[in-house]
Amino acid sequence: MPESKSRWIALLIVLFAPLLSVIDVFIINIAIPAIRKGVHATEAEVQLVIASYLLGYAAFLITGGRLGDHFGRKRIFLTGMLLFTATSCWCGLSGSALELNIARFFQGVSAALMVPQTLSYIQLLFQNPEDRAKAVGWFGFTLGVASIAGQFLGGFLTWFHFFIPGWRLIFFINLPLGIISLAGAFRYLKETGVNASSKFDIPGVVLLTVSLFCLIIPLILGREYGWPWWSWAILLSSALLFFLFFKNQDRKRLRGGAPLINTDLLKFRDFNIGLLCVFCLFVFHNTYLLISTLLFQNGFQYNPFIAGKLFVIFGIGSTISSLYSGKLIGRYGKKVVLAGVFFLFVSIGAQLFFFSSDHYSQPFIALMLFIHGAGMGVAIPSTLNVTLKSVPAEFAGAASGLYSTFQQTSSALGVSVIGGVFFSVLGKYADRLHYEQAFKAAGLCELLTLLILSVLLLIMPDSPGAAVHIGE
Structure with a gap:
């Protein structure tokens, strides 16, 4: 062949x-x-x-x-x-x-x-x-x-x-x-x-895994069990474990080892800001998928097939916009990400307003999901680009790995925290009104996350030059 x-x-x-x-x-x-x-x-x-x-x-x-x-x-x-x-x-x-x-x-x-x-x-x-x-x-x-x-x-x-x-x-x-x-x-x-x-950093993998579990598990289970003492103790221990993890990684780097995460990356200011942008974006993204499907199926009583078809519109919007975002990012830089965030503001704002009234329909929901998908299709690849664009070539592989790890961790944290807000407001009720109230409370948290993301993007350097090194 x-x-x-x-x-x-x-x-x-x-x-x-x-x-x-x-x-x-x-x-x-x-x-x-x-x-x-x-x-x-x-x-x-x-x-x-x-x-x-x-x-x-x-x-x-x-x-x-x-x-x-x-x-x-x-x-x-x-x-x-x-x-x-x-x-x-x-x-x-x-x-x-x-x-x-x-x-x-x-x-x-x-x-x-x-x-x-x-x-x-x-x-x-x-x-x-x-x-x-x-x-x-x-x-x-x-x-x-x-x-x-x-x-x-x-x-x-x-x-x-x-x-x-x-x-x-x-x-x-x-x-x-x-x-x-x-x-x-x-x-x-x-x-x-x-x-x-x-080389492999087995102790680093174990320490990171335990740290993540000690952060996420009590955030999820603590709410359901009424925040017992052990949930706070495990949460506090996660802070100590993360501190020990980064100290461990820095020590291995100084000794010429092969740490899981190259802590030299944290010396680049624009990369740090980019990671915070990734954090906000993926806290927002995966949480929205959870709370919206619960609202549509359990609140609005749409069957799963109808909900699935509505979210296909989301996927179409995301796929189409992502094809164009790559062409625009080189010319307009972080403005492309801000444009995607604007679409997300419009979508969430409209959903919070109309979903708490009787003035919505399946075509309207489909339109909101298309706008939402278009915003994500622009924001996700563009955020990747502006975060990694100034990282020196010798750090490219390490930066990509840290970016992806941060992305998945942020998604899990969003489901834990904002998802917890949703279930806390919902309580033991299962009627449409309470699902709408839960969606509204979680949606306001989503809007706050987008606002923080917008501020971070505004302070992020937008030049295509070398990364800004902290201390220079």
Whole structure:
């Protein structure tokens, strides 16, 4: 087979990793009410269905990339895909909320093994800038398709009755796709060179994982149990653990080791501001997906299929706008991100006003979701660009890993905190009025998050030059 053709076949195979990982985020969103009924989950356990996946993903993402360098990217891609397929089936077979959340954590870990290999293969297979740009374009297109497919399948599978409950099918659907990807990788994917000298920061991974759990778990469970003393004790311990983690990382850097996070990155002011922007954006994003689907299905009484079709409009808006944002960011810089944030302000503001009255309809909701999706499609890739654009080349890999880890952690934190506000206002009520009130309270928190994001963008340097080094 000609090498030019085999490269594109290899790309098609490795794109299954981001396809499945993103489908799993959006398909869960629509299926949350059905999952809650299926495993008799509490509100906190529902939050953990989302957060546990993100925690596993965040804690092992950087290590997943290093494993590919050390053992070979094909081997780690196959391992990650096999584990992702197996843990997806475990999720589908779960008999309790606890078992499901444990399986979701390991599903996130397996995603962290396979997804970094996709980006590495794109870099290695496509050395020509023009071909690489096309490959990255297909990567972005895959993410858009995954978001649309996940919304649609989540609604379709959970609404129409099959011999297997629909919420279980949303996990089992990964089985045939995983088998196709594994077969293609065995047949067509070539092993890359290995770097046996690469090192792993196992203590760093353990310390980061424990720190994240000590932050997220009490935020979710503490609210449900009335904030007992142990929830505050664990929260305080998370602050100490994070302090020890960064001290540990800095010590390894000074000794010439291989820390999980290169703390030299924190000396670049614009990169720090960019990480805070990422924090606000993804706290906002994943929380909105949770609270809106609960409002539409439990409050407005839309069935999952209708809710899924409405969120497909969200995915279409996001996919279309993301195609143009990359072309505009080079010319207009952070103004593009601000434009995306403006769309989000308009969408959330209109939803808060109209969803608390009787002046809304499915076409209106579809319009709001399209505007919302368009805003996210502009904001997400543009924030990535303005955050990483000034990072020196020697820090590029470390910066990308830290960015992705921060993204997943922020998503989990948003679901924990603003999701907690939603459930606190909702209380034990299940009528439309209380769902609207809960959405309004959480939506105001979302608007505050967008306001902070806007301020951060305004103070962020907008020049394409070198990063601003703290202390210079």
